[in-house]
Amino acid sequence: MTMTASTTTITTTAPAACLIGWPATHSRSPIIHRYWLREFGINGDYRTEAVHPDDFAAFIAALSANGYVGANVTIPHKEQALALSNPDSRARAVGAANTLWFDNGVLCSTNTDVEGFIDNLDDCAPGWDSAGDAVVLGAGGAARAVVYALIECGFRRIHLVNRTPMRAVSLREAFGKAVNPVEWHELPELLPRANLFVNTTSLGMKGQEPLPVDVARLPDQAVVADLVYVPLETELVQAARARGLRVADGLGMLLHQAVRGFELWFGRRPTVTAELRRLVEVDLVSH
Ligand code: NAP
Numbered sequence: 001m002t003m004t005a006s007t008t009t010i011t012t013t014a015p016a017a018c019l020i021g022w023p024a025t026h027s028r029s030p031i032i033h034r035y036w037l038r039e040f041g042i043n044g045d046y047r048t049e050a051v052h053p054d055d056f057a058a059f060i061a062a063l064s065a066n067g068y069v070g071a072n073v074t075i076p077h078k079e080q081a082l083a084l085s086n087p088d089s090r091a092r093a094v095g096a097a098n099t100l101w102f103d104n105g106v107l108c109s110t111n112t113d114v115e116g117f118i119d120n121l122d123d124c125a126p127g128w129d130s131a132g133d134a135v136v137l138g139a140g141g142a143a144r145a146v147v148y149a150l151i152e153c154g155f156r157r158i159h160l161v162n163r164t165p166m167r168a169v170s171l172r173e174a175f176g177k178a179v180n181p182v183e184w185h186e187l188p189e190l191l192p193r194a195n196l197f198v199n200t201t202s203l204g205m206k207g208q209e210p211l212p213v214d215v216a217r218l219p220d221q222a223v224v225a226d227l228v229y230v231p232l233e234t235e236l237v238q239a240a241r242a243r244g245l246r247v248a249d250g251l252g253m254l255l256h257q258a259v260r261g262f263e264l265w266f267g268r269r270p271t272v273t274a275e276l277r278r279l280v281e282v283d284l285v286s287h
Contacts, residue, residue, distance in 0.1 A: 017033065017069055020049045020081075021049075029046065029258065053076055069102065085097060086103075097109035098113065099261040111145055114148055115257065117149045117225070117253050118149050120248045121225060123256070124246065125223045134157070134197075139160060142227050157178065165181060187213070193219075195222055205230055218243075255280065
């Protein structure tokens, strides 16, 4: 918190981070970060800040002066955040920043969806990255983070299936020949080769159309990841579990992507516990 007198600015020592968005929609980030602050006994805070796009640059310029050690950034500010900060390779590759922090006074940024995706799979399906082809559905912002993560993890063949073919082609241009753009209607033929199947589209989300994927066509050792977390248990996740496949769900990724921001802001690396997951689950089903 900052109090401005006529000539001086007094900043209290309790560190605070915030989520910057417009509009300030209901987010699970305060639940997650306040849980970890309590767990570590850190006298800090995590708040939500509604900032109009026209005011974003000024808000960021005054972030530290306003008592913030960093921030999460959500729609519609992620591209502006990238442009106004010193991004790491992940944020640059994804084309969007979701986490800001200060390093020796310099505003830095990253995109934690990359490690959220990887760490969730490491947690739920150890060895998931050891072999084979990946099939990724979708070519939006989340798909960019997933494709970058898969390349980081050594995947040489990522079949990218998207409703709008040109968007899949543009990911090949961005990420290189590991990405194989595939037409939507060819998906059923690809499934038997998918050692890893990832849904990054909004299909299967509450209020959206269902996801037309027959998990019976996947190999017996396939791992399935769904980024959608509303509903908690998507039809894809349910069907994959019923078939005995290993599954990484969207809530797991959401929780894991928050770890790095907390560590950068508050200096302790938190863990994703079953208790934290239950807290967020309760919030998800009640909103
Ligand atoms: P986005 O940039 O808007 O991309 C949406 C993607 O969904 C595009 O590939 C789009 O295809 C596809 N799509 C939408 N409606 C479709 C339909 N009716 N039929 C076929 N394809 C359709 O969104 P995003 O930021 O990538 O987010 C995508 C999903 O991931 C959301 O549900 C989001 O909540 C989730 N997500 C979760 C996490 C997490 O931590 N769990 C993190 C990030 C995102 P076109 O290109 O053809 O339009």
